[in-house]
Amino acid sequence: MKRKAVALYSGGLDSTLAIKLIQNQGIDVLAVHFYTGFCITETKRRRGEKKEDGSHYMNPALKYAAKYGFPLEIVDISDGYMDVILNPKYGYGANINPCIDCRIYMFKKAKEIMEEIGADFVISGEVLGQRPKSQKSIPLKIIERDSGLEGLILRPLSAKRLPPTIPEIKGWVDREKLEGIVGRSRKRQLQLAKELGIDEFESPAGGCCYLTDENYAYKYKETLQVEGKITQEDLTLFTVGRHFRLDSGTKVIVSRNEGENNFLYGFAKRYHFFEPLGKGPVAIAKPLHSDYLDEDEKQIIANIIARYSKTVDGKIDVKYNNEEIITGIPFDDETLNQWRISLWKSNQT
Incomplete structure (x- = not known):
């Protein structure tokens, strides 16, 4: 046999x-x-x-x-x-x-x-x-x-x-x-x-x-510390994009390439969604304490997108939730880094 x-x-x-x-x-x-x-x-x-x-x-x-x-x-x-x-x-x-x-x-x-x-x-x-x-x-x-x-x-x-x-x-x-x-x-x-x-x-x-990656683990621990829980969707989203945490606690994820752009489009109806009208990354945002983003947060996210986009005259228009148009002006790296969720940032402190 x-x-x-x-x-x-x-x-x-x-x-x-x-x-x-x-x-x-x-x-x-x-x-x-x-x-x-x-x-x-x-x-x-x-x-x-x-x-x-x-x-x-x-x-x-x-x-x-x-x-x-x-x-x-x-x-x-x-x-x-x-x-x-x-x-x-x-x-x-x-x-x-x-x-x-x-x-x-x-x-x-x-x-x-x-x-x-x-x-x-x-x-x-x-x-x-x-x-x-x-x-x-x-x-x-x-x-x-x-x-x-x-x-x-x-x-x-x-x-x-x-x-x-x-x-x-x-x-x-x-x-x-x-x-x-x-x-x-x-x-x-x-x-x-x-x-x-x-x-x-x-x-x-x-x-x-x-799961063996230090940066992935850092995002996991940061989310658990700030939000108090981890969801299946969080585990997936830790694998994609640049991650930021605004002062309000809102989480922002900005894509890094076309594949990630396409992936984040799949979350457009469940999250606050930002899309440049020119060439650049998309972003999703999840407020910590409510379902609402205030005007300052929207502007910050548009400016983050502008930092990674091809701008015209130093600015780019960003569509928010397929309705509102916000003009983004790129942040410098020092400003951007105050919100960045990264192992690199934690090692600098």
């Missing part, structure tokens, strides 16, 4: 290697890429944003699954993910990344897929000791236990340094053909990539997850 495995697949080198090691033992592997709503590259791809060189973002899981020839399923798990972020049983990493709870959530979803397709076990590209929060031996055991997959999570890159799993004990997988990698060095992975014919892969240096 031919065995099947479900692989958690990011598109990175480690998970690609893990799949290849198992495929080479004659096991069918279905790669599963979970979309949480917080993957930087996939979020930008979905918004149609472009890189600095003008090329489009591409999901690395899609790219490398196609290149190296294994089936891939992308599964959106964002609906249930907010509770993982707001109420992590095992706490956060360096920023607001609930790494252990995140892995448990993903492995639970992988277990559902495993049972649905009649697979026998789950694999991942995790490396023992590579990440301080979620890839030490105790967290790995917690993840197995809480996901309901005890003995059924095989980590091919570190298997020889971990207790034998059911697939190894039952002989579905030859443990001797697996690896015993430990720690943060990439030397063995790079060597293994050459051996397995993997000549292109995503750099591990970038962080794919917004």
